[in-house]
Amino acid sequence: MGRVRVVIVDDSATMRTIIRGCLSRDSEIEVVGEAADPYEAREVIKAQSPDVITLDVNMPRMNGLEFLEKIMRLRPTPVIMVSAEVAEGAAASIEALSTGAFDCVPKPAEGHPLDAFRELSEKIKAAAQTTPRTLANRVQHKPGSSDFSPNGRIIAVGASTGGVDALSSLLSAFPAHCPPTVITQHMPASFTGSFAQRLDNQCAPRVAEAWNGAPLENGQVYIAPGGSAHLEIGGSGKLVCQLREGDPITGHRPSVDALFSSLARQGPNVVGIILTGMGRDGAAGLLELRNRGASTIGQNQASSLVYGMPRAAHELGAVEIQLPLGEIPAAALSLCTAGNRRKAT
Known part of the structure; x- marks a missing residue:
């Protein structure tokens, strides 16, 4: 070129x-x-x-x-x-x-x-290097079934460039009673509150910026605040959001790697998803999740605005299954449905 x-x-x-x-x-x-x-x-x-x-x-x-x-x-x-x-x-x-x-x-x-x-x-x-996704051919979803019965697994998502559109598509397919979902999207501090509010207005689940002590519950989606802290998940009993100050990781704060790594001890109780984005943040953390028994899904190249983060994770061996964006919601929800404790194949 x-x-x-x-x-x-x-x-x-x-x-x-x-x-x-x-x-x-x-x-x-x-x-x-x-x-x-x-x-x-x-x-x-x-x-x-x-x-x-x-x-x-x-x-x-x-x-x-x-x-x-x-x-x-x-x-x-x-x-x-x-x-x-x-x-x-x-x-x-x-x-x-x-x-x-x-x-x-x-x-x-x-x-x-x-x-x-x-x-x-x-x-x-x-x-x-990208092909814009026109308004006419964006992935559109109907909300998931209201009969969805969660099995206790947590969904963790990482995204960067192109993530605003991808996350809107993903969450619009989630039912109101979706699994607890935590997201790190690379975004400045002044953006994440408005982004969470927009998603909350568009989607069936409740969507909010994460705060210290925010409980992971069915029907709740948390977006990592941009700025000075990493979103991590911890707690001795019930899992909660924790905002940890610290240096950038792989050049980012909040970092997808930090979120994924904090969930590694939950092993098979996690479904990790890495979406479109520049760089390689999230690849190492997703590998850690997979090595601990979590199911891991990566967005494929054809549906990614920027196939950077998903590529890095795939090449590292962190991605168990690659899917087009339009197929990721159903796959993730299936893994989180009562009676399904098996990993994706």
């Missing part, structure tokens, strides 16, 4: 210059066009057919989120939202990621702007 072709869409000429300057430092990226609003962008995109688009939220004539929906519906292209709205307006970020944006990068509030965009080039190159 040649250089990644990028179109920058932002109403500020100064910001377009800053983004162009940042990207010009990477020889693998070429900015092939700019636009000040979605109407200009539409013509530039038609003419240039970029590999990736950077898109602001607040723009004249059409909101960036509305334009993102049109891109995903009419001309699916990897999009990275670059906006002040995604720094403080977590709801805008979750909306963008749910609509199909690859990732969100906040504009710099202060300091050196090029430093604030130091990860933008890598995200653009990663986005160029």
Whole structure:
């Protein structure tokens, strides 16, 4: 593949210059066009057919989120939202990621702007390797049967890039009385509360940010808060959520590895699931789970927005069974159904 072709869409000429300057430092990226609003962008995109688009939220004539929906519906292209709205307006970020944006990068509030965009080039190159999941072909599920009878197993899930869409798909298939479910999704601190609330509104189970001492109960899903702590599961009797401060693990805090490792002593009472994401966080922890008798499921390459974390886990031997995203809910729930204590085969 040649250089990644990028179109920058932002109403500020100064910001377009800053983004162009940042990207010009990477020889693998070429900015092939700019636009000040979605109407200009539409013509530039038609003419240039970029590999990736950077898109602001607040723009004249059409909101960036509305334009993102049109891109995903009419001309699916990897999009990275670059906006002040995604720094403080977590709801805008979750909306963008749910609509199909690859990732969100906040504009710099202060300091050196090029430093604030130091990860933008890598995200653009990663986005160029993906095929956006259009609004029309997203996996849709009906909630699981209300007759579901849990067998006491716990579901633990790890995800990163692409996880907002994947987790929405997974949990939308869970019944209200689902197994206790704990999730670490790589996400900034300002996002996880809004994300949990969105899932709670969309899905049958109760979904909330985890807190110290939160009990693992049927029908409850906990999302690891972003920020300064790892979500772990412990307790001498009834299992509860524990937020443990500590250094990042595999570059992340909260870390999927930390969550999985904390559940390893539960062995066969756990179903571990690793979903789409960049990097390898969760691979070692999932292997630890499998070695202790847990059932482990990995999202397959074809259905992953980024086949990084699932690939790392699979290559390490941590994944017992690989499945398309659309088949994972039924497989996990089957393993957690009363009378089924066998592992997946």
